[in-house]
Amino acid sequence: MKIETFALERWMTTYETKVAYDIAESGICPMTTAELLEILPPQERETALADLLALPLGYSEAPGSFELRSLLASTYQDTGPENILVTTGAIEANFLLLNVLLEPGDHVVAVEPAYQQLGAVARAIGCEVTPWRLRPETGFRYDLEELEGLVTPRTRLIVVNTPHNPTGAMLSDAELGRIYDLAVATGARLLCDEAYRWLEIPGGEALAAPIRDRGDAGISVGTLSKPFGLPGLRIGWMAAPADLVAVCWAMRDYVSLSPGKLNDALAVLALRHRDRLVDRTQGIVAQNLATAEAWFARHADVVAWTPPRGGLLALLRYALDIPSLELANRLAEEYSVMLAPGSAFGLEHTLRIGVGQAPAIFATGLERTAACLADLQAGGIGLRPDADLALASPMLVGGSPS
Ligand SMILES: Cc1ncc(COP(=O)(O)O)c(C=O)c1O
Structure with a gap:
């Protein structure tokens, strides 16, 4: 079978172990085995650990x-x-x-x-x-x-x-x-x-x-x-x-x-x-959504989004005149922030953001993103003449991701 390159996976693996603020991730922030055992009632925890070790x-x-x-x-x-x-x-x-x-x-x-x-x-x-x-x-x-x-x-x-x-x-x-x-x-x-x-x-x-x-x-x-x-x-x-x-x-x-x-x-x-894990997830998402809403409101001149109706993901739209892959690479290499390039989904001038990251990392990731956008503007990257953040109008860049 000959298959096209999985654009997003290739890009993610370039940076995901290197950046400190991965706010592109599609899942809720990972648990350790110890954290997983801690959700068990105390009387079950020891038995569960012993069973795992004896498996x-x-x-x-x-x-x-x-x-x-x-x-x-x-x-x-x-x-x-x-x-x-x-x-x-x-x-x-x-x-x-x-x-x-x-x-x-x-x-x-x-x-x-x-x-x-x-x-x-x-x-x-x-x-x-x-x-x-x-x-x-x-x-x-x-x-x-x-x-x-x-x-x-x-x-x-x-x-x-x-x-x-x-x-x-x-x-x-x-x-x-x-x-x-x-x-x-x-x-x-x-x-x-x-x-x-x-x-x-x-x-x-x-x-x-x-x-x-x-x-x-x-x-x-x-x-x-x-x-x-x-x-x-x-x-x-x-x-x-x-x-x-x-x-x-x-x-x-x-x-x-x-x-x-x-x-x-x-x-x-x-x-x-499962219910305990869902509670953990909901707590993280609620906190990150509040942080994100405040951040988007503060930077409404350059960024906007349609918050997720479900799940953890959304597309951040930005008004600067820079392709999403270039912006995502810059964020990763110079600001240690990971936001996935919309070009991997065929949607230019967007970045995929995930609201499942640990809240402190999520908040810092967003602040660094704002710093990057401000630095780019100070360095002469202007707003796209056609950018209209009020409308959900990222530019389509062709059917399938490349
Ligand atoms: C829609 C969708 N399906 C499937 C997967 C694969 O997930 P996993 O193999 O980790 O269960 C992903 C991962 O990003 C996804 O977003």
Whole structure:
């Protein structure tokens, strides 16, 4: 398989271990194993630690331990452990599903901009991928009528992501239901990347129920990476009809075989105490959103954003006449701040920001960003004549990320 370069991942790996203020991250700030154990009631903590230390590090149950799959299954309706395949992050679940479900020449409709994998794998397979665009001029709202015009009797798969990376857009429960009905009427499947599940904005809109709950045409992909600050466990999953899970598992035999045993055990602990982790997440997000709102208000002459409706991500728009890649590189190299270039998503004059970072780092990252923008202006970089921060109008720089 020949596949396009994953623009954002390549850029992130250049800087993510080098900068001090990573405010581009798509997840909530990571927990240590000690912090994870601390959320357990004291009487459970010691036993849990002893169990972890005594765990033989052999191969684990290939589809994920029965306990982990049962815990995950219980978060969906009419779903048992046979409907769950634990994978190496949501990224592996998406990869397996796209490879199993699609043939060269198939028609796919996939949200764009997006986490690049969602369109790129289908393109690499040789599918015809029609983008369903979230447009800046509509504040990145999903336009369902447009989708209805894109889906044809040849469409085999519709790919959505809600809450959305990178815009923070969301599909309501009713909208997701309408897409599900469209998929069923067309004879297509609906793959819903729910990597940002459990990430409701504090005091904000409720997230749609997972697509798996609607029936067998819907496939949910989930992960512990984003909502719980556990990306290092590399634990993701798919929730799907048992026959589809079985075929994906058979393909996985050739890729990663099974989850790490210790990771599976830590994932069980995390899921058993999911509510505590959600509380932690909500506290961090609420604090960062307040910091961000105040910062955007203070610097309204050069920056603006549409705050996330769900999840952790949004696009920061800036008025300076400098390409996003150049600005992001400068921020990283000279100010030790990471904000991801919008060009990686095909949206120029934007930077992707994540509100999941530790609040002190987030606040300093924003102050340094303001300093960078002021220094650039002092150095002669002016405002773009066409920049209108009042409108959500970043310049589109072509379809797929480069
Ligand atoms: C929409 C989306 N899906 C999937 C992933 C992959 O997440 P992981 O493999 O860490 O579970 C990401 C990571 O950024 C993402 O944003």
